[in-house]
Amino acid sequence: MRAVLTRLWRVRKALILYAGLLLMGLYLGDLLRDIVIPEVRPMNEPMMHRLISLTLILFVVTAALPFVPGAEIGLALLMVFGGKAAAVVYLSMIGALTLSFSVARVVPLSMLSSGLSWLGLRRAARFADELDALPRHERLSHVLNRVPSGPGEMVVRNRYLALAIAINVPGNSLVGGGGGLAFVAGASGLFSFPAFLLTIMLAVAPVPLFFAFS
Numbered sequence: 001m002r003a004v005l006t007r008l009w010r011v012r013k014a015l016i017l018y019a020g021l022l023l024m025g026l027y028l029g030d031l032l033r034d035i036v037i038p039e040v041r042p043m044n045e046p047m048m049h050r051l052i053s054l055t056l057i058l059f060v061v062t063a064a065l066p067f068v069p070g071a072e073i074g075l076a077l078l079m080v081f082g083g084k085a086a087a088v089v090y091l092s093m094i095g096a097l098t099l100s101f102s103v104a105r106v107v108p109l110s111m112l113s114s115g116l117s118w119l120g121l122r123r124a125a126r127f128a129d130e131l132d133a134l135p136r137h138e139r140l141s142h143v144l145n146r147v148p149s150g151p152g153e154m155v156v157r158n159r160y161l162a163l164a165i166a167i168n169v170p171g172n173s174l175v176g177g178g179g180g181l182a183f184v185a186g187a188s189g190l191f192s193f194p195a196f197l198l199t200i201m202l203a204v205a206p207v208p209l210f211f212a213f214s
Contacts, residue, residue: 056092063096064103066180069173070096078211086212090204097167097182097200101193104186108132112187136189143190159185160195164203 059077063070074089081089109132116125127146131139140156147153155162163185167178176184182200185191 056088059089059092060095060099063093063177064099064179064182066100066176066183068177068179070178071167071170071172075207078208083212083214086208090208093178093204094197094200097178097204098197100179100182101186101191101196104183105193107187109187131189139189143188156190159190160199163191163196164199167200167203168206 059070059073062068063073070093074093077085077089109128113125113128113132116122116128130142134142143156144153147156163181166172166181172178172181182196185196
């Protein structure tokens with residue numbers, strides 16, 4: 001028990017930050033729904049277009065942030081606007097995930113390592129330093145050597161499928177949400193941009209397609 005408490009004390013900053021980000025993500029998600037949904041009322045076509053445009057901008061910005069429940073917000077918007085907004089919601093989610101992934105690609109791993117170290121996550125910081133010292137094409141083999149054989153290795157080798165599944169798991173905001181998952185994917189250097197884009201295009205498609213053709 002003492003060892004567990006000692007470990008928790010070491011990572012107290014990380015736990016506080018996690019709780020703060022999770023609460024912020026839930027707050028932003030509720031805020032976006034409150035902004036959009038109460039405005040739904042009989043309106044002419046130009047008004048509807050303006051509302052959908054505002055929703056598009058807000059949705060892309062918020063869903064790109066870690067711990068924001070982007071999938072749940074998208075589903076709420078689809079339930080409110082129906083199939084006519086399916087394409088907008090789909091493109092918004094693709095844009096949000098791509099934005100998060102692209103930002104992570106340009107953030108130096110050394111900066112992430114410093115942040116992890118400050119949070120008390122020393123093992124994660126050392127791992128980030130190890131990846132930073134390697135060219136991108138060597139990172140996959142390094143990660144495969146580090147993860148335990150079996151399920152861990154299978155997840156890394158099938159990382160695109162794992163990402164697609166994780167994006168669609170309800171409640172994934174607890175592990176960062178779509179924006180957080182996309183950010184980690186971009187920062188790791190294990191995902192190529194074209195393959196990542198294709199993965200999220202397929203992963204996000206089922207629900208908007210259902211509403212579009214229902």
